Amino acid sequence: MKIKLNIWKQANAKAKGKFEKYELDGVDTEMSFLEMLDSLNEKLIKEGKEPVAFEHDCHEAICGCCSLYINGHPHGPGSETATCQVHMRSFKDGDTITIEPWRAKGFPVLKDLMVDRNAFDKIMSAGGFVSIDAGQAPDANANLVGKIDADKAFDAAACIGCGACVAACKNSSATLFVAAKVSQLALLPQGKVEAKRRALNMVAKMDELGFGSCTNTGACEVECPKGIGIDFIAKLNREYLCASFSESE
Amino acid sequence: MSKLDAKIPEGPLAEKWSKYKATQKLVSPNNRKKLDIIVVGTGIAGAPAAASLAEMGYNVKVFCFQDSARRAHSVAAQGGINAARNNKNDGDSVDRLFYDTIKGGDFRAREANVYRLAEVSSDVIDQLTAQGVPFAREYGGTLANRTFGGVQVSRTNYAQGQTGQQILLGSYSALKRQVALGKVKMFGRQQMLDVVVIDGKARGIITRNLVTGEMERHAAHAVVLATGGYGTIYYLSTLAVQSNASAAMQAYRKGAFFGNPSFIQIHPTCIPVLNEYQSKLTLMSESLRNDGRIWVPKAEGDKRKPKDIPDEERDYFLERRYPAFGNLVPRDVASRAAKERCDNGFGVGKTGLAVYLDFRDALAKQGKKVIKGKYGNLFAMYEKITGEVPYETPMMIYPAGHYTMGGLWVDYNLQTTIPGLFAIGEANFSDHGANRLGANSLLQGAADGYFVAPYTVSNYLADEISTKVPSTDSPEFVEAENEAKAILDKFLSINGTQTASSFHKRLGHIMWTYAGMQRNEEGLKKAQELIGELKKEFWSDLKIPGKTDEINQELEKASRVADFIDLAILIVNDALNRKESCGAHFREESRSEGGEAMRIDDKYSFVAAWEYHGEEKEPKLHKEELKFENVEVKVRSYK
Numbered sequence: 001m002k003i004k005l006n007i008w009k010q011a012n013a014k015a016k017g018k019f020e021k022y023e024l025d026g027v028d029t030e031m032s033f034l035e036m037l038d039s040l041n042e043k044l045i046k047e048g049k050e051p052v053a054f055e056h057d058c059h060e061a062i063c064g065c066c067s068l069y070i071n072g073h074p075h076g077p078g079s080e081t082a083t084c085q086v087h088m089r090s091f092k093d094g095d096t097i098t099i100e101p102w103r104a105k106g107f108p109v110l111k112d113l114m115v116d117r118n119a120f121d122k123i124m125s126a127g128g129f130v131s132i133d134a135g136q137a138p139d140a141n142a143n144l145v146g147k148i149d150a151d152k153a154f155d156a157a158a159c160i161g162c163g164a165c166v167a168a169c170k171n172s173s174a175t176l177f178v179a180a181k182v183s184q185l186a187l188l189p190q191g192k193v194e195a196k197r198r199a200l201n202m203v204a205k206m207d208e209l210g211f212g213s214c215t216n217t218g219a220c221e222v223e224c225p226k227g228i229g230i231d232f233i234a235k236l237n238r239e240y241l242c243a244s245f246s247e248s249e
Numbered sequence: 250m251s252k253l254d255a256k257i258p259e260g261p262l263a264e265k266w267s268k269y270k271a272t273q274k275l276v277s278p279n280n281r282k283k284l285d286i287i288v289v290g291t292g293i294a295g296a297p298a299a300a301s302l303a304e305m306g307y308n309v310k311v312f313c314f315q316d317s318a319r320r321a322h323s324v325a326a327q328g329g330i331n332a333a334r335n336n337k338n339d340g341d342s343v344d345r346l347f348y349d350t351i352k353g354g355d356f357r358a359r360e361a362n363v364y365r366l367a368e369v370s371s372d373v374i375d376q377l378t379a380q381g382v383p384f385a386r387e388y389g390g391t392l393a394n395r396t397f398g399g400v401q402v403s404r405t406n407y408a409q410g411q412t413g414q415q416i417l418l419g420s421y422s423a424l425k426r427q428v429a430l431g432k433v434k435m436f437g438r439q440q441m442l443d444v445v446v447i448d449g450k451a452r453g454i455i456t457r458n459l460v461t462g463e464m465e466r467h468a469a470h471a472v473v474l475a476t477g478g479y480g481t482i483y484y485l486s487t488l489a490v491q492s493n494a495s496a497a498m499q500a501y502r503k504g505a506f507f508g509n510p511s512f513i514q515i516h517p518t519c520i521p522v523l524n525e526y527q528s529k530l531t532l533m534s535e536s537l538r539n540d541g542r543i544w545v546p547k548a549e550g551d552k553r554k555p556k557d558i559p560d561e562e563r564d565y566f567l568e569r570r571y572p573a574f575g576n577l578v579p580r581d582v583a584s585r586a587a588k589e590r591c592d593n594g595f596g597v598g599k600t601g602l603a604v605y606l607d608f609r610d611a612l613a614k615q616g617k618k619v620i621k622g623k624y625g626n627l628f629a630m631y632e633k634i635t636g637e638v639p640y641e642t643p644m645m646i647y648p649a650g651h652y653t654m655g656g657l658w659v660d661y662n663l664q665t666t667i668p669g670l671f672a673i674g675e676a677n678f679s680d681h682g683a684n685r686l687g688a689n690s691l692l693q694g695a696a697d698g699y700f701v702a703p704y705t706v707s708n709y710l711a712d713e714i715s716t717k718v719p720s721t722d723s724p725e726f727v728e729a730e731n732e733a734k735a736i737l738d739k740f741l742s743i744n745g746t747q748t749a750s751s752f753h754k755r756l757g758h759i760m761w762t763y764a765g766m767q768r769n770e771e772g773l774k775k776a777q778e779l780i781g782e783l784k785k786e787f788w789s790d791l792k793i794p795g796k797t798d799e800i801n802q803e804l805e806k807a808s809r810v811a812d813f814i815d816l817a818i819l820i821v822n823d824a825l826n827r828k829e830s831c832g833a834h835f836r837e838e839s840r841s842e843g844g845e846a847m848r849i850d851d852k853y854s855f856v857a858a859w860e861y862h863g864e865e866k867e868p869k870l871h872k873e874e875l876k877f878e879n880v881e882v883k884v885r886s887y888k
Contacts, residue, residue, distance in 0.1 A: 030524045045748050045794050057489040059529040063320040085633045111800040121317050125429040129422035130381045134301040134699045137379035144390025153383040161319055191381045
């Protein structure tokens with residue numbers, strides 16, 4: 001099939017970007033979306049033109065590299081799907097596909113469809129960990145973890161740090177990302193000791209880095225490729241409120 | 250004179266590591282803050298090593314080519330991580346994990362390293378759990394376990410089908426904590442271009458900042474490579490598309506020996522190649538073989554739908570050929586058995602290059618809910634890629650390139666033949682022999698990172714406490730940078746007609762055809778010829794757009810492909826040299842009457858460590874003879 005592409009091109013972080021139009025023939029429905037972009041780039045290089053910069057790595061929706069805003073949706077069509085799992089069978093002959101980078105103050109564009117998501121690392125450094133050195137760990141069965149809590153913690157921990165939640169949010173809030181980590185660790189006995197500091201510090205860092213506030217629209221939950229729910233935001237709010245009342249730091 | 254000394258401590262096997270720790274040289278806490286360490290790679294070996302060394306007080310600089318440390322490909326490991334905890338009261342022990350690993354590796358691994366791996370396995374699980382890794386639990390709150398291939402106990406810990414993600418994120422969070430404490434300095438989006446060796450010791454690296462394109466020089470007292478494996482040599486593999494061999498090849502060219510390069514694991518359960526555009530194959534975890542049964546129709550070319558084929562007309566070929574282990578034979582055995590069926594015309598699917606992995610019986614016995622709890626994400630992933638629902642129809646699977654047992658040769662200290670240059674995790678060759686057991690890769694990476702490198706790197710650094718970090722203006726740094734830059738400029742100046750990816754694809758095809766699941770002398774010689782031609786073409790007809798001083802993804806690819814081509818030559822050399830079958834290395838000339846791999850112990854019971862001798866010369870082979878003092882070396886049988 002033949003498709004039309006409308007792709008954001010931007011030379012670097014400082015340059016002004018704009019949409020470029022491309023046409024691509026011979027697109028097979030069995031191609032993945034990323035393979036379609038690969039074939040576009042092969043064609044552009046052979047024509048002596050500049051290829052489109054975009055990020056991808058594992059192709060299994062687990063590394064969180066891919067970050068395309070396709071036809072108005074982070075990671076394109078389909079629920080609980082990352083860009084690398086989108087196939088061209090979701091489109092039809094003659095379609096125009098618009099591809100943009102994540103748009104958020106916290107994620108500046110580096111080039112074309114690549115953005116800088118370093119802010120997530122900074123939020124993690126603010127408290128997304130358990131303070132335990134190698135060698136200090138007690139036996140893994142010393143602290144029993146109920147199956148329900150372990151499973152719930154896993155659901156939160158499934159976050160791949162792609163940033164779709166931020167891209168989907170009208171406030172560019174990173175609340176779902178923070179909520180997932182805070183909830184995971186608050187649900188486990190290992191994370192409880194530092195739960196209060198963690199909630200306060202991660203939220204403060206998120207605010208400091210220019211992410212907006214959560215107004216409970218739920219867009220993040222809809223677009224999250226791992227299906228992380230906003231019940232974790234409720235859990236974060238609870239953790240945060242309790243911590244605000246009790247922590248004196 | 251051979252430089253190969255594995256430095257294995259004296260004494261009984263079970264006491265070697267304790268004795269090492271009790272007698273090694275130490276660095277006092279006051280001196281640690283004067284010492285700098287570079288760690289390259291942030292996967293399940295690199296992140297724990299960097300975090301743990303920083304926790305001890307060293308200054309650590311960490312490099313990765315991704316934007317964030319969390320994206321290293323360990324994140325995609327699915328099934329689990331082994332530990333000899335005997336949680337199931339089913340006869341597991343350190344000795345048993347040691348033996349299973351040695352046998353699984355077809356008696357081509359070093360006993361002392363493997364024993365240490367088994368010894369620290371339980372500590373690894375404790376450490377990860379303490380970091381908040383949500384391992385699967387029983388209702389009573391204790392760790393849940395499952396079984397992997399090649400063993401008869403349940404010792405695998407897991408977090409659904411995302412174990413790698415969970416434990417990597419645990420290590421990543423430890424790393425982020427050290428970043429916050431100022432002990433780790435993180436350098437993301439940096440591609441390593443060379444190791445800098447001064448007076449015979451590794452003293453730093455050259456990198457390219459992938460955002461600005463600037464070359465950078467970084468100096469330290471020691472360099473730890475945790476840069477993973479090179480399964481992407483086949484182009485289509487289960488690895489992330491950017492996984493590469495470049496750091497290992499740079500070390501090799503600087504004098505680090507390369508161990509057993511031809512030992513590459515082909516994973517039996519991957520989604521088959523679907524079309525010619527494909528850039529990546531997807532693994533379906535080995536854990537699925539706990540409940541899935543592998544079969545093909547008994548009749549050649551049977552085109553009926555799988556559900557229409559009655560049981561008596563199905564050939565459960567693994568259960569038939571290997572009754573003791575059944576569907577849970579090791580990966581190399583399962584892969585070859587599937588290939589054998591398909592080569593003889595019994596394969597299924599459009600291409601005939603697939604076999605069924607069927608959950609019908611498990612679903613009937615355990616119910617959909619239980620199966621979903623164990624493999625939900627894998628079933629969903631399969632459905633997204635193929636459009637078929639494994640709850641209703643069997644999966645179709647076929648082997649694909651996966652894990653590299655080969656890697657930089659290291660001694661018991663995990664130090665390469667360049668003093669001060671360490672290689673950990675999949676980047677080294679050490680623990681898996683000729684075939685890796687399932688759920689041992691996460692274990693080895695994490696064990697090296699958390700509990701081995703912190704001791705052995707300290708042992709090395711104890712003699713470096715009065716050494717100043719060399720100036721990055723020293724001639725060795727300048728020269729290394731100039732050479733690296735010259736190669737990048739060369740890529741851009743060729744201005745030919747073919748893209749880096751197209752070369753990679755062709756290289757992968759050559760390697761899969763002649764140096765894949767089965768190898769023979771004639772094919773390997775053919776591969777040598779074809780790779781030689783491809784190399785010439787690469788350096789004369791490559792087309793790389795853009796410049797060096799900007800984000801240039803094609804330039805990054807070109808560096809990787811150039812190194813893959815050189816590594817392919819080395820792999821083929823090694824495969825030609827080893828005229829026996831062992832583990833994943835199957836030489837058609839060396840098989841038993843039953844068609845199984847046949848080792849030739851009196852000739853090939855050694856690690857092949859290759860030394861670089863310049864572009865134009867053949868590499869030199871050094872042999873580390875393997876001594877088995879604690880196990881009886883016998884024919885590996887899973888029947």
